[in-house]
Amino acid sequence: MQRDVGSLPLAPALRARLVAAGFQTAQELLDTGPCGLSKEIGISKEEALEALQVVRQECHSDATQTAGAPGTSRKCTALELLEQEQAQGFIITFCSALDNILGGGVQLTKITEICGEPGVGKTQLCMQLAVDVQIPECFGGLAGEAVFIDTEGSFMVDRVVDVATACVQHCQLIAEAHQEEDHLKALETFSLESILSHIYYFRCRDYIELLAQVYLLPDFLSEHSKVRLVVIDGIAFPFRHDFEDLSLRTRLLNGLAQQLIIIANDHKAAVVLTNQMTTRIGQSQSTLVPALAAAVPAKEAAIPAGGHCPNLHAG
Amino acid sequence: MAPKKLRRARLSQELCERLSRYQITTCQDFLCLSLLDLMKVTGQSYRNVQKLLCKVSLACAPKMQTAYEMKVRRAVNPSSAFLSTSLHGLDKVLHGGVPCGSLTEITSPPGCGKTQFCIMMSVLATLPVSMGGLDGAVIYIDTESAFSAERLVEIAGNRFPAYFDSDEKLFSMTRSIYLYRELTCGSVLKRIKSLEEEIISKKVKLIIIDSVASVVRKEFDTKLQGNLTERSNFLARGASLLKYLAEEFSIPVILTNQITTWLSNGLAIQADLVSPADDLCLSEGASGGGKRESGSVTAALGNTWSHSVNTRLILQYHDLPTRQILVAKSPVAPFSAFFYTVEKSGFVLQDGKDQTNLTWEGTNPALQNIKPATLHLEGKLSSELTLISEREKKPRAPAIRSFSGGNSLGCFLSDHWDLPARAGQK
Numbered sequence: 080m081q082r083d084v085g086s087l088p089l090a091p092a093l094r095a096r097l098v099a100a101g102f103q104t105a106q107e108l109l110d111t112g113p114c115g116l117s118k119e120i121g122i123s124k125e126e127a128l129e130a131l132q133v134v135r136q137e138c139h140s141d142a143t144q145t146a147g148a149p150g151t152s153r154k155c156t157a158l159e160l161l162e163q164e165q166a167q168g169f170i171i172t173f174c175s176a177l178d179n180i181l182g183g184g185v186q187l188t189k190i191t192e193i194c195g196e197p198g199v200g201k202t203q204l205c206m207q208l209a210v211d212v213q214i215p216e217c218f219g220g221l222a223g224e225a226v227f228i229d230t231e232g233s234f235m236v237d238r239v240v241d242v243a244t245a246c247v248q249h250c251q252l253i254a255e256a257h258q259e260e261d262h263l264k265a266l267e268t269f270s271l272e273s274i275l276s277h278i279y280y281f282r283c284r285d286y287i288e289l290l291a292q293v294y295l296l297p298d299f300l301s302e303h304s305k306v307r308l309v310v311i312d313g314i315a316f317p318f319r320h321d322f323e324d325l326s327l328r329t330r331l332l333n334g335l336a337q338q339l340i341i342i343a344n345d346h347k348a349a350v351v352l353t354n355q356m357t358t359r360i361g362q363s364q365s366t367l368v369p370a371l372a373a374a375v376p377a378k379e380a381a382i383p384a385g386g387h388c389p390n391l392h393a394g
Numbered sequence: 395m396a397p398k399k400l401r402r403a404r405l406s407q408e409l410c411e412r413l414s415r416y417q418i419t420t421c422q423d424f425l426c427l428s429l430l431d432l433m434k435v436t437g438q439s440y441r442n443v444q445k446l447l448c449k450v451s452l453a454c455a456p457k458m459q460t461a462y463e464m465k466v467r468r469a470v471n472p473s474s475a476f477l478s479t480s481l482h483g484l485d486k487v488l489h490g491g492v493p494c495g496s497l498t499e500i501t502s503p504p505g506c507g508k509t510q511f512c513i514m515m516s517v518l519a520t521l522p523v524s525m526g527g528l529d530g531a532v533i534y535i536d537t538e539s540a541f542s543a544e545r546l547v548e549i550a551g552n553r554f555p556a557y558f559d560s561d562e563k564l565f566s567m568t569r570s571i572y573l574y575r576e577l578t579c580g581s582v583l584k585r586i587k588s589l590e591e592e593i594i595s596k597k598v599k600l601i602i603i604d605s606v607a608s609v610v611r612k613e614f615d616t617k618l619q620g621n622l623t624e625r626s627n628f629l630a631r632g633a634s635l636l637k638y639l640a641e642e643f644s645i646p647v648i649l650t651n652q653i654t655t656w657l658s659n660g661l662a663i664q665a666d667l668v669s670p671a672d673d674l675c676l677s678e679g680a681s682g683g684g685k686r687e688s689g690s691v692t693a694a695l696g697n698t699w700s701h702s703v704n705t706r707l708i709l710q711y712h713d714l715p716t717r718q719i720l721v722a723k724s725p726v727a728p729f730s731a732f733f734y735t736v737e738k739s740g741f742v743l744q745d746g747k748d749q750t751n752l753t754w755e756g757t758n759p760a761l762q763n764i765k766p767a768t769l770h771l772e773g774k775l776s777s778e779l780t781l782i783s784e785r786e787k788k789p790r791a792p793a794i795r796s797f798s799g800g801n802s803l804g805c806f807l808s809d810h811w812d813l814p815a816r817a818g819q820k
Contacts, residue, residue, distance in 0.1 A: 088439055088440030088441065089439050089440075090433070090437050090438050090439045090442075091433055091434050091437060092437050093439075133439055133441070196697070196700075197697065197700035197701040197723065198700070198706070198722065198723035202725060203725070209461075227461075231637075231701070231702075231704075232495070232496055232637045232640075232641055232704065233496070233704050233725055235493075235725045235726055236461055236464045236465045236468055237468070237475075237489055237726055238725055238726050239461055240465060272462055274461075275460065275461040275462035275464075275465055276460045276461070276462040277460070278460060278461035278462075279458055279459075279460055280458070280459050280460065280461055280464065281455070281456045281457075281458055282456050282641070283455075283456055284456070284634070284637075284638055285634070287421060287422050287425055287454055288454055288455060288456050290425045290426075290451075290454075291421075291425060291450070291451035291452075291453075291454035291455040292451070292455045292456065294425070294447055294448065294451040294455075295448065295451045295452065295455050298448070299458075316634075316701070316702075319626070319630055319698065327426060330428070331426060334428070355697070355698065355701045356697055356701075
């Protein structure tokens with residue numbers, strides 16, 4: 080209730096007027112009432128009412144946060160966090176070595192970055208994950224849906240069909256071996272058509288479309304609450320050309336990263352980004368490094384060149 | 395693809411006017427600002443600004459489609475998903491042929507057959523759908539002046555003699571191949587930008603650019619400061635324009651590339667030892683440096699370009715006249731290799747010899763080791779040097795190739811060749 084007027088999310092012009100008129104705390108505003116406010120500042124009664132509603136909402140949400148209501152607050156003890164993390168599912172990649180390194184698979188509520196040289200299999204891994212996230216719970220999966228944002232145009236439907244068909248077959252083999260009731264029931268809905276229908280594909284041609292899509296993602300995820308994976312294939316590509324202003328690029332990328340972290344946390348989804356490699360020309364030698372490094376705080380999985388690619392299922 | 399004006403994002407008139415006072419007229423400008431800046435500029439509260447952001451984003455964001463819808467669309471029109479190369483083994487491995495809607499790159503040492511492949515694909519694209527073609531026109535952007543109409547007619551007549559049985563059919567095929575000669579990077583980019591309208595009016599089904607590398611390497615000397623970024627910019631812009639065209643019209647785009655010398659420890663000093671026109675493909679010293687001899691060749695134009703193309707086919711020499719085609723990068727095909735020869739009818743796969751060499755593992759397509767020309771070069775060559783062949787021990791006349799195109803790597807000598815001590819005599 081002692082919130083400073085300058086920190087309220089009102090229109091800047093209105094805020095400036097309030098401060099100039101001498102108001103200091105939110106409580107003062109609420110006590111004055113809309114009619115008094117409109118006379119003192121010189122705004123219409125409707126505008127004053129709107130402003131007061133915003134203030135009231137802000138103070139109300141402040142109050143619940145300070146009271147520590149369990150549902151809305153973001154604070155908890157480390158033990159609760161540990162229990163949460165352990166109970167959380169992973170998205171398996173069907174490559175046990177990779178799953179072991181990652182601690183069980185791609186983690187939910189975290190951002191994972193995959194970087195590698197061209198042709199090494201980043202998009203393949205992403206397509207695999209988009210299928211694996213949909214595996215029914217009785218087989219150890221998350222029964223979720225996937226959002227695939229493609230900036231490079233390397234998403235091949237035929238390949239996804241191959242991967243999905245093999246995944247379904249794999250689950251069928253497991254079901255035959257175990258002969259359990261819920262396995263067979265799950266298999267009825269886990270088919271090629273359903274897998275493909277639950278991969279939501281967006282093709283972003285430049286960074287503006289990418290930015291716009293990420294702004295719209297929270298609403299999309301609220302509508303499709305079963306989405307557990309957001310893949311952005313090629314976060315580097317739209318930002319690597321046509322950008323004279325490097326500071327703008329850094330700012331946009333940081334903004335993107337923050338939004339993705341919020342999305343990952345709020346919707347309990349895993350965010351997977353792929354990055355390109357670029358040559359950093361040093362003084363005496365050059366090294367291959369991930370492009371746009373250090374822009375996105377993420378858990379990295381670098382796939383080196385050469386024959387040691389993870390052996391993906393249904394490849 | 396000019397940025398969208400805010401008016402079309404359904405913002406109110408007065409808001410647009412207010413924003414234009416701050417020089418914010420396009421959706422691009424709007425979305426690049428932070429929330430606080432937006433509040434200041436629009437004079438609205440936090441919540442309203444978020445609603446405005448959503449509105450503008452809706453105007454810019456792409457449409458959603460599920461993978462299932464994409465599959466159904468492709469299933470409805472299966473022949474339009476690929477352009478068959480008429481090389482059976484290659485088509486099988488690539489799940490149909492050169493994929494529509496993405497970029498395919500052919501890279502090889504000089505003289506392996508890139509232009510031949512492009513000419514062959516031009517013929518195939520004009521064929522009717524029943525014969526595996528796309529029944530459409532072809533846009534051929536030629537930067538090396540290597541296109542030969544006579545060769546085009548020869549390939550057509552020899553490959554499909556039953557179809558091209560009359561002059562009329564040959565002429566109608568040649569009429570649908572539009573050739574553009576562009577000699578600078580700027581004009582190539584301008585041409586690509588103008589293609590959108592041409593594709594619609596001429597019903598184009600295939601775009602070929604032969605070759606990207608030659609214009610780029612002519613104009614950008616990577617040793618000069620700043621040129622490397624400009625070159626990457628040009629390539630990235632070209633690639634994204636071509637991707638847009640390929641996807642929008644669902645047509646294949648074929649590009650050709652050259653090769654470059656790969657120095658295993660990437661020392662810039664060594665540049666002086668190689669021909670100054672050579673491009674350097676710098677890469678990290680540790681990656682497989684021990685295995686590769688320095689001075690091996692790989693595809694040119696660097697890493698970023700390798701990321702931009704979706705499929706990469708490498709042609710290389712084997713035992714002449716046999717050559718080899720490798721599928722180095724493809725989202726649907728594993729690493730494979732086939733043997734072929736270049737005949738009157740274009741490319742001919744050697745059946746029976748097309749098993750993948752199992753000791754060969756595919757590696758980073760950007761650094762895939764390519765075999766340059768080794769022994770006896772035959773065919774359309776002009777004589778420059780007289781060399782003694784290992785086997786016959788008599789001077790073989792046309793030995794080193796001179797190029798009409800601007801390929802920067804001049805001539806190749808293999809270890810077997812011996813420069814005669816008495817070069818001037820006899």
